[in-house]
Amino acid sequence: MGAVRPIRSTAAPIGLHDQAMDNLRFIRDAMENAGSFTAVPGVGGILVGATAFFAAFAAHLSSGSRAWLAVWIGEAFLALAIGLGFSARKARRAGNALLSRSFHRFVFAMAPPIAAGAVITIMLNGAGLIHFLPAVWLLLYGAGVACGGAFSVRAVPVMGLCFLLLGAIAAVTPAAWADALLALGFGGFHLVFGWIIARHYGG
Amino acid sequence: MAAKSSSAAKPVAGPRALNDAGTVSATSVAASLDRIIHERLRLAIVSALSVNPVLTFAELKRVLATTDGNLSVHSRKLEDAGYIAVEKKFEGRVPRTEYRLTGAGRAALERYLTHMEALIRASRPDKKA
Numbered sequence: 172m173g174a175v176r177p178i179r180s181t182a183a184p185i186g187l188h189d190q191a192m193d194n195l196r197f198i199r200d201a202m203e204n205a206g207s208f209t210a211v212p213g214v215g216g217i218l219v220g221a222t223a224f225f226a227a228f229a230a231h232l233s234s235g236s237r238a239w240l241a242v243w244i245g246e247a248f249l250a251l252a253i254g255l256g257f258s259a260r261k262a263r264r265a266g267n268a269l270l271s272r273s274f275h276r277f278v279f280a281m282a283p284p285i286a287a288g289a290v291i292t293i294m295l296n297g298a299g300l301i302h303f304l305p306a307v308w309l310l311l312y313g314a315g316v317a318c319g320g321a322f323s324v325r326a327v328p329v330m331g332l333c334f335l336l337l338g339a340i341a342a343v344t345p346a347a348w349a350d351a352l353l354a355l356g357f358g359g360f361h362l363v364f365g366w367i368i369a370r371h372y373g374g
Numbered sequence: 375m376a377a378k379s380s381s382a383a384k385p386v387a388g389p390r391a392l393n394d395a396g397t398v399s400a401t402s403v404a405a406s407l408d409r410i411i412h413e414r415l416r417l418a419i420v421s422a423l424s425v426n427p428v429l430t431f432a433e434l435k436r437v438l439a440t441t442d443g444n445l446s447v448h449s450r451k452l453e454d455a456g457y458i459a460v461e462k463k464f465e466g467r468v469p470r471t472e473y474r475l476t477g478a479g480r481a482a483l484e485r486y487l488t489h490m491e492a493l494i495r496a497s498r499p500d501k502k503a
Contacts, residue, residue: 198487
């Protein structure tokens, strides 16, 4: 009889340990898969859209290419701050740090095209070719959002594709349309898709 | 089996009791598990809702890669237990069922996670020797 106890006590704990580890992994995976649904902040998108309209208006009234560029670069930094701030807020409100992991995934997927956009902006500005910038910005931002949103709700990659399409249009239309196209993209698309995400995917 | 064994069906053993896992056996910890969310699909539903304020039936079905029937049955059990709240509405003519995690559901998930951690501590293979 004494020989039975050690057999039970060695076999059972190892099985339970593995099962518990497996359960924790399962919970983490389920949270991660579902977390991508809400990592992108809709309310932040709406706010970015609103500021982009003001930026487009200010850029249109600006005198000279340096002022025009300064307005849009300022808007880019403002949008970045709003996006990061509202993402952190959304993750906090969801009450789980795992959500922020989904957001990190989104940011890391978006970072390369955005970094490429920054470098190309410097290059084109240096070469005096800033009339190409609207198309470059819209195309690269669209590529970033489409890649970053590949595992998110459908609204996010669709928004990326809309930016890509608008970028392609900006590439073949007169430079005078630049501010209107940028307003439509960074203002209009953010407002519309931000509203969809805020309404249906938790803020 | 020196530890007191609780009657297992309900999530009665709180985290405090389990934090003394050094003195509680792995088997008794396992026995006190919340059977309602211990089932895989129900655990997945609760986990998914813990990181989303609201998910629709279609979204949950897509995230969990399950069937309509399975999701209906298991979400009903969670609803009966008070772990999730279900709201049915219409968007135009399209019916839309929304799921939310309740306070009780969030507490149950946290309790379950604490149970798992206690179980891992109590049954760690290198603990005996």
